[in-house]
Each structure stands twice: as C-alpha cells, then as structure tokens.
Amino acid sequence: MAERTMIAAIQHALWTALAEDPRVIILGEDVGKNGGVFRATEGLQAEFGEHRVVDTPLAESGIVGTAIGLAVAGMRPVAEIQFLGFIYETMDQIASQAARIRFRTQGRFHVPLVIRSPFGGGVRTPELHSDSLEALFVHTPGLQVVMPSNPYDAKGLLLAAIDSEDPVLFLEPMRLYRAQRMEVPDERYTVPIGTAQVVRDGRDVTLLAWGPTVPLALQAAEQAASTDVSCEVIDVRTLAPLDLDTLAASVQKTGRAVVIHEAVRTAGVGAEIVASLNDAVFYSLLAPIQRVTGYDTPYPPPLVEDAWLPSVPRILRAIAEVMEE
Amino acid sequence: MAERTMIAAIQHALWTALAEDPRVIILGEDVGKNGGVFRATEGLQAEFGEHRVVDTPLAESGIVGTAIGLAVAGMRPVAEIQFLGFIYETMDQIASQAARIRFRTQGRFHVPLVIRSPFGGGVRTPELHSDSLEALFVHTPGLQVVMPSNPYDAKGLLLAAIDSEDPVLFLEPMRLYRAQRMEVPDERYTVPIGTAQVVRDGRDVTLLAWGPTVPLALQAAEQAASTDVSCEVIDVRTLAPLDLDTLAASVQKTGRAVVIHEAVRTAGVGAEIVASLNDAVFYSLLAPIQRVTGYDTPYPPPLVEDAWLPSVPRILRAIAEVMEE
Amino acid sequence: MEIYRWPGEPTLHQILREDGTLAREEPPGVQDQAQAWYRFMVFCRRFDQKALNLQRQGRLGTYAPFSGQEAAQIGSFAALRRDDWVFPSYRELAGMMYHGLDPAHALLFSRGHPAAGYMPKELAMFPGQIIIGAQLLHATGAAWACKLRGEDRVAAAFFGDGATSQGDFHEALNFASVFQLPVVFFCQNNQYAISVPVTRQMATPTVAQKAIAYQIEGIRVDGNDIFAVYDAMRYAVEHARSGGGPVLIEAVTYRLGPHTTSDDPTRYRDPEVHDAWARAKDPLLRLRRWLERQGLWDEDQERAWTAEVDTRLAEATERMEQTPMPDPASVFDHVYAQMPPALRRQKQELTDLRGRV
Amino acid sequence: MEIYRWPGEPTLHQILREDGTLAREEPPGVQDQAQAWYRFMVFCRRFDQKALNLQRQGRLGTYAPFSGQEAAQIGSFAALRRDDWVFPSYRELAGMMYHGLDPAHALLFSRGHPAAGYMPKELAMFPGQIIIGAQLLHATGAAWACKLRGEDRVAAAFFGDGATSQGDFHEALNFASVFQLPVVFFCQNNQYAISVPVTRQMATPTVAQKAIAYQIEGIRVDGNDIFAVYDAMRYAVEHARSGGGPVLIEAVTYRLGPHTTSDDPTRYRDPEVHDAWARAKDPLLRLRRWLERQGLWDEDQERAWTAEVDTRLAEATERMEQTPMPDPASVFDHVYAQMPPALRRQKQELTDLRGRV
Ligand SMILES: Cc1ncc(C[n+]2csc(CCOP(=O)(O)OP(=O)(O)O)c2C)c(N)n1
Ligand SMILES: Cc1ncc(C[n+]2csc(CCOP(=O)(O)OP(=O)(O)O)c2C)c(N)n1
Ligand SMILES: [Mg+2]
Numbered sequence A, B: 001m002a003e004r005t006m007i008a009a010i011q012h013a014l015w016t017a018l019a020e021d022p023r024v025i026i027l028g029e030d031v032g033k034n035g036g037v038f039r040a041t042e043g044l045q046a047e048f049g050e051h052r053v054v055d056t057p058l059a060e061s062g063i064v065g066t067a068i069g070l071a072v073a074g075m076r077p078v079a080e081i082q083f084l085g086f087i088y089e090t091m092d093q094i095a096s097q098a099a100r101i102r103f104r105t106q107g108r109f110h111v112p113l114v115i116r117s118p119f120g121g122g123v124r125t126p127e128l129h130s131d132s133l134e135a136l137f138v139h140t141p142g143l144q145v146v147m148p149s150n151p152y153d154a155k156g157l158l159l160a161a162i163d164s165e166d167p168v169l170f171l172e173p174m175r176l177y178r179a180q181r182m183e184v185p186d187e188r189y190t191v192p193i194g195t196a197q198v199v200r201d202g203r204d205v206t207l208l209a210w211g212p213t214v215p216l217a218l219q220a221a222e223q224a225a226s227t228d229v230s231c232e233v234i235d236v237r238t239l240a241p242l243d244l245d246t247l248a249a250s251v252q253k254t255g256r257a258v259v260i261h262e263a264v265r266t267a268g269v270g271a272e273i274v275a276s277l278n279d280a281v282f283y284s285l286l287a288p289i290q291r292v293t294g295y296d297t298p299y300p301p302p303l304v305e306d307a308w309l310p311s312v313p314r315i316l317r318a319i320a321e322v323m324e325e
Numbered sequence C, D: 001m002e003i004y005r006w007p008g009e010p011t012l013h014q015i016l017r018e019d020g021t022l023a024r025e026e027p028p029g030v031q032d033q034a035q036a037w038y039r040f041m042v043f044c045r046r047f048d049q050k051a052l053n054l055q056r057q058g059r060l061g062t063y064a065p066f067s068g069q070e071a072a073q074i075g076s077f078a079a080l081r082r083d084d085w086v087f088p089s090y091r092e093l094a095g096m097m098y099h100g101l102d103p104a105h106a107l108l109f110s111r112g113h114p115a116a117g118y119m120p121k122e123l124a125m126f127p128g129q130i131i132i133g134a135q136l137l138h139a140t141g142a143a144w145a146c147k148l149r150g151e152d153r154v155a156a157a158f159f160g161d162g163a164t165s166q167g168d169f170h171e172a173l174n175f176a177s178v179f180q181l182p183v184v185f186f187c188q189n190n191q192y193a194i195s196v197p198v199t200r201q202m203a204t205p206t207v208a209q210k211a212i213a214y215q216i217e218g219i220r221v222d223g224n225d226i227f228a229v230y231d232a233m234r235y236a237v238e239h240a241r242s243g244g245g246p247v248l249i250e251a252v253t254y255r256l257g258p259h260t261t262s263d264d265p266t267r268y269r270d271p272e273v274h275d276a277w278a279r280a281k282d283p284l285l286r287l288r289r290w291l292e293r294q295g296l297w298d299e300d301q302e303r304a305w306t307a308e309v310d311t312r313l314a315e316a317t318e319r320m321e322q323t324p325m326p327d328p329a330s331v332f333d334h335v336y337a338q339m340p341p342a343l344r345r346q347k348q349e350l351t352d353l354r355g356r357v
C-alpha cells in the first residue's frame, strides 16, 4: 500500500490494466513518449511499448472513432481526450456511435471503451480547458459517466470502467490531481460504477457534490458545523447511472439539500438531481433544493474564474437559505 | 393573409428575409436546387440565385464553421442541419465557437447566425433522424434555443431569430410541418424570443410543453376537462432563455404541473424546468411536478417508437397522479 | 517556386467495355465466378424493385435503392473473405447480401424493425451506417485491432462520394496511413449526395487523388464494370492484408433510382445524363453481354432465373413480414449490459401503461 | 491499373540560404523592408523571452512561445493588407503584433485577462484560436463573405502541423476549393504538435501535397527564410485576391522553446536535431547575415536596437500590468447582446456575494 495522489492512482490503475490484460490499449494525444500532459500515462509507453500506449494524430473524432473499432474488434481501448473542452469534436462518435452500437445491433456488438478526460476549474488554464460538460453525456443513453473525487476512488472507478462492457466517460478533476495523497492499495480493486458514497454524516442538510466540489462541500460542512448546522455530504461519484436511492435516503432524513457542481447551472446535472429527488421525496422536503453551480456564461478567463466558481461562501449561503425556511 | 402549414410558414419567413436583407444567405445540404429535403427552401434558389441559397458539401462542421465566418464578416447566414441528429458533427463549432465569440472577444465580434434543424419523432424515420437534443444547447451559454409549435409562431420566431445579433438554434418539429394550416400574415412580423405563451387557460394543473408535445398537451387537456380537471397549457416556445416568469405564474396559480417533452428524461430540459419552478414556487406546489418524456434509451426504430414517445394516455396518467396527491 | 498541384488527367481502370468486350485480360478467378455474379446482380436488381414496391404499398418504410451500383458492390464484396470486417453504409444491401445477409433480414431495416441491427453471428459486419462517414473510423479501428492481434483479417469501409467531405473521412485515412493499417476505403462515387452533384461536393475531378494527401495508394475504377471492380478490390485487399497499408478506391458509378423513397430525383437530375447511365452503362447489361459472348448465358436462362428470383423474393418478403412485431418494452434491453435502476422503473412504467390501454 | 500515388520528392522554396547568401533573386519590395523585418524579429524574440520570464515569476499564466517561427509569422503577415481577415492560432503573437497588435495587449492573453479578446477595432483579426483547426473554417467563411460582398479582401488562417489532422482542416479546404474562395491556409510546420513529431502526425512527407486533395495549389517553403515566406505568401494572397481560389502554404520551421510553459520538451526532443535548428537554421541569424553583407546592419545597431527593444518591452509589461483587474460581475456582460433575466439574477447574486465577503 502506498500514498498516492489522484494522478498517481490513475497512472497506477492504467499500469495495472495494461499489465493484466493484453487487450488494453491506451491511445490519445501525447500519451506516449510524453506520458500525457498531466503525466497520467507516465512511463507506460516505455514499459508496454509503442503498440499499447499510442500517440495518435491530433483528431478527437479519430481517436474515439478508431477506439470504437478497436473495442468492437476485441480490444479494450482507454482513449484520452486531452481536455474535456475538446470533446465536442467527437460528440458524434460518442453519442451516435459508441453509446448506441449495443442498442443498434441489439446486443450483437458492444463497445467496451473508456474515455478519460481532465476537466474543471481553478487551475488557471487557457480558454476552453476548464469546462465541466458532464450533463451532455448524462443526457446520452448508453453512456456511463463517472467522476472520482479522491485517489482511492480514482483507481477503483477506473478499473471498474475498464472492466465495463459499455462505454464509460471517466472525468478527472484537474484541480484534484495533486491536491491530496491517500492510501491507495497496490492490488487490484474496483469501486462499483453506479454507487454514491456518504462521505460525512449529518442531520440537517444534504450536500450533493461530485469531483472538484466534494472537497468544497466538506469544507462548507465543517464550517456549518460551527454554527450548529449538521451537513451530510454525499459524493455522487457516478452521474450515469445515478444512485438515486442513496441520495433520496439522505434527503428523506435531512429534508433539505444543496447540489453543488462546477458546470453551468441551466440544464446541468444539478437540475436532474433536483427533479429526481422531487419525484422521490417531495413530501419530505422542508425547503426547495438549492443549486450552487457555475453561472450561465462561458467558462471565464483565469482572472475572473474564482468568483464564478462554486465556493465555500456560496455553499454556506445556500445552506443558510435552505435552513431559513 | 393566407392559410399556411408550418413548413410553408418557414419557407415564407426565409423568403421574406432573403427579399428584404441582402446579407441573408441560406446554406446547407440540399437546400438549393432540391429546395430542402422537406421543401423548407423550395423555390428560393430559383428566385434569389445560387449565391444566396447554397448547396454545401456534406459536412456539418463545415457548414456551421463557415457560417460563423460569414456572420462575423457581415452576412446573416441561415444554416440548415438536415436532421438534428447530425448536429453532433458540429458541436464544437456551435458550442466552443458560435456561442462564445461574443464573450471571447468581449463584444468586439458577434455571430448573428441561425441554425435551422428538423427533429422529433412519430414520422417513421431511419435511425438518428428523430432525436430531440435541445437540452445540449440549453446547457450551452451564448445560444438561444427556439421551437415553434404552430405555423404562426414558426414564421414569427424565425424572423426574430434572423434579426437576433446572437446565434439561435431554431428547431422544427417534423411531425408538425404539415399537421395544421393556420392564418399566417403575409407581412413581416416577429414573435419575440424568450416568451412563452399560455395556449389554454386552466385552474388545476399546468401542462408545460414545447414543439411536438404542445398538440398532445392540448388534447390531453381537452380529455381531462371531461373528467373535470382543468388544465392550463403553456407552449414554452423558447427554451433558452426560458420565460420562467410565465411558467411560474401559472404554476403558482394551479399548484400542479406536468412537463412534457420528447427528449430522453434524464438531464432533459424538463429537469431544468422542475428545478427552476421548485426554486420559484416551491411553497405553492401541491404535488411534485411530473415529467412525461422519451425514455432513457436511444431513439427507437419506427416499429416501437409510439410506445416510447409521450402520448395522451401518458399525459393523462401524469395529470391523474398530480391530482391524486 | 514549385507549386504542388494535380497535373493528372483522370484515368479509369476498365476491363469490361460497355459492349461486353474486354479492354484487357480479365483477372484470375473471374471466368469461374462471372455467371454467379450475374445471377446475383439480377437478384439484387429485382430485390431493389421489390423493396420499392413494398414501400409504395406501405409495407416498408424509407428505403434507399442501390440499382445501378450492383457491380460496384458485388465486385468489391466478392474480394473480401467471410471473416473480414465490413462497415457498410445504408446503401450497401447488395454487397451485404452477397456477403451473406439473408434478404429477409435485409428488408427488416426499412421495416423499421429493431431486429434488423442484429447482424448474423458468422459475419463481422455492421449494419449500414446512417451517419455519413462515421464508419470509416470504425473500419480503421477494427483494422488496427486485427493488426495488433496478429490476425490476417482486413477491414473494409463502404461509403459514397458525399462522405468524402466529412471530417471523419479525413481523420480515418490519416489514422490508417499513419499506423499503416489493413483497411480498404471503398467509395462508390454515384455522382450524387442526395441532390448535390459530385462536382459541387469537391473541386477535384477524382476522389482517388485524395489518396495523395495520406501517402497511400488510390485507384479509380469503372464502378459499373464488375471485373475491374473485383480486380481493384482484390489488389487493395491483398495490399492491405500483406501489410502494405490502406488503399482508397473510387468506383465511378451511378444511382439509377431516387436517393431514398422520400426523394424525387427529377428535381435535380439531367435526364440526358441519366439516360446515358441507365442504358449504355448499366452494369447488368454489360456483364450479360459478355456472358452471352462466352456462351454462358442466354434468353432462356434469363427467363428461368428471373422466375426463380421472384419466387425467392416472395418467400423473403413473407419471412420478413412474419417476423414477430417487437415488444416495445424491449427498447430497454440493449441500452447497457446491465439495466440500471432508472431503466428498470421506466420499463415497468411502459409495461403497465400498455397493460392498461 | 493506374495507381494514384505521390511520386514527388519534397521540394522547398528557399531564397535566403542559411549562410545569408541568396539562392535566387529576392522578391520585389524585400530590399526596402528587410531591415524593418529584422528589427521586428529581434523585438519578437525578446518579447518571447520576456513573456517566459514573466511567467516564471508568476506574473503571467500559461504562455506559448513562438521563438524560431518569427520568419514564418512576420514574413507571412507582411504580405497581408491591414484590412484582410486574420484568423490566428494561440502561437501567432509575432505575426499578430506585426499586424498591429499592441505588445501590452498581446501579453494580456497569458495574463488570463478577459480584455485580451477585445481585438483592436482597426484590425479584422480574431484572438488566437485554442481549438485546433477551428479557425480554418472561420477564415473560409469570412473569405466567402468578402467574395459575396464584392470586397477585395482575403482571409488568412494560421495553424500548425498538428491542425492538419483535424476534420475541420479538411472541411475548410474542401469548402474553400468548391466555392473558390479568397483564403490562404498558412501552416507552420514546426515539427511538433506538443510532443508528437510531424512524422507521426501524418504519413506524407509534406503538408503541401495535401493541396492535391482539393485541386488547389500547395507551396512548401523554408519557414525560416523570411524572403521565401514573404514571396510565397505574396503569391498566394495575390492568387486568392485576384479570384484564383485558395492556396495552402506549408512553412517548414521549428519551435525552439517548449510547447507552452507547462511543457518539458526534453522529454520528447532529439537534442541533436534541436541544435541544428537552433544554430544553423535560426531565422534571425540568417537575415542578420544577409543584412550585414548588404551593409545594412552591424554590431552597434544590434546593441542599440536591443536596448531600445528592452525599454519598449519594459514599458509594455508595465502597461499590461496596469490594466485594471476585471470586475468579476462583467462575466455576464458579453454572453448575449441583451442580458436574459436569469443572467441578470445571477449577476446580482455574484455582486451581492462579493459585497458580503
Ligand atoms: C452526418 C450526416 N449528415 C447528413 C446526412 C443526411 N444524408 C443522408 S444520405 C446523404 C447523402 C450521402 O451521399 P453519398 O455519401 O454520396 O452517398 P449516397 O447516398 O450517394 O450513396 C445525406 C446528406 C446524414 N445521414 N449524416
Ligand atoms: C481540438 C483540440 N485538441 C487538442 C488540443 C490540445 N493541444 C493544444 S496545442 C496542441 C498541439 C498543436 O500542434 P500544432 O497544430 O502543430 O501547433 P503548434 O502548437 O505546434 O503551433 C494540442 C494537442 C486543442 N487545443 N484543441
Ligand atoms: Mg453519392
């Protein structure tokens, strides 16, 4: 067992998959010699060779489209989209192809494909490198969408994604790549896709967060505790399929909830969670569920991003609001 | 004044725009000689010439990307994506480019571009021709998303879209193209983007619908009336920006609502409407807002689509449910 | 300053002249197969007609006829092995049936039946792709898998002239050439993408010269000459299979019918050009003339075979129509390997609702 | 069977040899401009260095240096008119400044300041595109507008070798050639796309030959030879402006620095190859040698100019840093021409919250 950052845990998961299954192949821009722009694939080409860790031409549709062919024909591709903002280039191959081939062929073919992609704010990237686009994929049947918030889950979820017989979008919050070290077992383990996790128990308000907003929610919970508000914090972890039972059980107990995500508010996954919880536990709700999200603008330049992003003060304000009622 | 179908109203709006503004140019696949696969551009190339009504090569990113250049450099392009299902091919040009150029350049450049696209079910199309994808664009700041449900609005909204200084996605429900004739004035008029319309007054339940589900909602309201349930029906018409005030006012009055759309349920625009209404009128709600939507699967083949789509029985069931509570 | 530009006059590989004589020696194997090919071409031509009739009678939905392109499709599929990967477009039913798809199954696509997509286990073939150009990348990826797994299979992608405009065409040919993959890109240049003529689709006089942008080999072949198509495809498949890398083939052909049953080609087609293709250049006539010259075919055989084909088509239609109607609740069954809870709930809802109605 | 393949040995248009002598006559106008070009190249080289320093000191964010590519950028921009449309990538600051962008403004991009995107009114120039290849279509569209409006302006798109792999590259060149638009596609083949060498980006030995896939003209030019670059670009711009259609130029050059300040090029670069480019082929050295031969430059001038440049850069840095910090609430101001209600509410929320904190 070793202490690992999230990026190291991801690298380790990829190493594990490459070592144990000859069908696994990693492909993407700069994943080979360079080891990925964040070093997620550091050392893997040197160890497993040019044919298993492959630098592709600069073309996202090409990456995902060929990965589909690889997957269908017996490989287990793990494709990287260098930043999630570039995934628009391959929306057709993801949404019309990877997500539908099982359905289209009534199970005759399927696409065991993982698409990894870093995303998220707070790291002062150039334009179009920080957008949180999970909602687009949650709205696309046939896909699974997963987002770890800590090194342990990162490894376990990534191995579960590689095991999956269906396409998984694996979203990596850049801000958390090196934010925390944590015990990450050397051996293989998986964290099941489709399960949320209660990361802090509480009584009064449920905070629902995923990826980069989980640490924020925990901080806010800590601060709220000092004003005698007891927050339960749930790391949603898998956005598709959503673990609604875990979410609903908590909100049924607390009667209040705040959903926190970096993506823009309108038609974000927060809206779905509000709507689903409304359906499930309407009569337990003591106040309307609040959303703390990115604002409805394009992701802003570094000098203004902090005010735009969800933050502990914004979460505390939302907690205060749901408590007021 | 003439009776027109929706497709004729659209053709007429395009004719009006071409006739009055030399900057207007129509481009897309088969829009020229063929007059569009649905005849939306019938006769326009013959009248206005090959340079104003242009058959492009078969490439959606090319269509939207060049339309952006055209728009920025002084034209008023109206681009057609032959079926909405193909819009994935140009997501980057729409979401990272058209939607952001005003923001990116702080107002120095902007993109007065209309993208028209037929979509929607019930017309027995081949695969990938019927998907309702409005949620993806509602989640994209910088875009306006508009969807008429009748010939009058189709003309008025399309001319408003062409007038707009910012990109508009104009979504045309195929099923309604020839479903209804209606008085459509010959003269120019606009229906303002951003305004919903109450199309039937009611007391007990608000039905929120757009495009192809508006006629269904009206039928359901009619049938519900026979069981003494009074439905107010709102044609949302503009999905971005949403006319929340009109929606909220109605639900405040009725205390109950059903949202109806063809798009798949999870993270659809229905979820946003539920979440926004929750925020706005939570304490007036007598029951959780119900959603009647496409199911969370890829759009199914013709022989099974009817059971998959929202239908009057499904809406009536949802009405019964919100009334029960 | 040297300008890189295309100097070439377009060439066209032809073996079988329009009058049924040979322009050059026929490739090996052709003598043995020609009669079977001709029979299959007749079968396909009548299949196409049958499907159009069924559509007009409301027994089928939208249908995309391939008449005129039988030589291009059958000639190219004939050079593939049964275990090669095949990624066709929606217009490849002739080729797909030649490859082994049951005609009754082929009709299910236009029927709008979900079962259409379930391709026979023994074929490594996808259903016809609707998204123009997408399948070129799948073929490239499958070829890559074959190379990595040390299999000697090739992948073939079939597509139209319009597809060459898509970004995916470019990305596929680039990936295939960079990784030297065993894939053949077979373009049926049938002169139109719906209403748009190939002269507005591209500024180049040929599709084949686009190979130069990828440092691969391009071949331009008379797509209505089944000998030449077979010859070109055999060369390309062999080239790919033996590690020589991808090949781009342009088969110059013509769609005799409408784009689909929703299309009215009189709106955009020149009747004179059409007539030329419909008469002199018809791929069936041409092969029949050659067979007759060889004493391998005559009017009696034609009549007998036509009758036989019609029986088979009637039988296929019947089987198609007897395919049980799908259970709507089955839409939930093939979204994921394991059905998530929300889908289970929705399936229940749909089932309940149908029970009630 | 004729195979379409690229027979050619790559050529390279060169005027100024590495030793500063002329391989052929210099194009007209060059004599007059060469010294000013050189000055500007020195300015840019030191600008680049300054920006890297500022980044290291934390005064700038991510920065993409262009050193080594000054001749390619300045030589090509020099052939454009001030009112031509320009669609650069993120690595075109040298060209953009030559075109008229204030260096203080140029630094704002890496500062992460929203104002960076507000390009000067007098320039028809976009900010550097981040999405690889997207700007080629914008240039194509703008050129189309010029043609439709009867303006004699051209559009120029600037991009790297990596961009040629994107579907948008292909779609742009195809549209431009089909509609015969006045657009020049200027590719700086600087040998790498981040860590991926051009030899893995494409199987072709040249970018220029890709012109053949669109029936347009391609030119391959020594990108470190400002005379040749100017000559090629002048030809292409004139060709486009006079209705001859689009041109693709490949300027063969080399990025001397890292991809961006986040990149470590020692991980993927061959030091020997690097040294060759860094010494013998440096575009500044080459022009300086020629100027010195002509008696147009000497060590004193170099010293004086360098000092002058440093003063200017210090002043530009100061102006950049004095640009007022943006008001975060302004993020809502340029999303739409008219702010929708939801954005108004959100702006109020953000303002309130900041008031409280
Ligand atoms: C991405 C995409 N864009 C547009 C369409 C609509 N469409 C279907 S077939 C077709 C023309 C295709 O032409 P071509 O590639 O020449 O094939 P052909 O139909 O002639 O066999 C078009 C535009 C589509 N199916 N997919
Ligand atoms: C669509 C897209 N994919 C990936 C990236 C990430 N990225 C930024 S620059 C770059 C390499 C570009 O190489 P090239 O086109 O040769 O330009 P250069 O940086 O060498 O000037 C990559 C992969 C991006 N910005 N956009
Ligand atoms: Mg065609």
Ligand SMILES: [Mg+2]
Pocket (backbone or CB within 6 Å): D160, D161, D162, D188, D189, D190, D191, D192, D193, D194
């Ligand atoms: Mg480069």
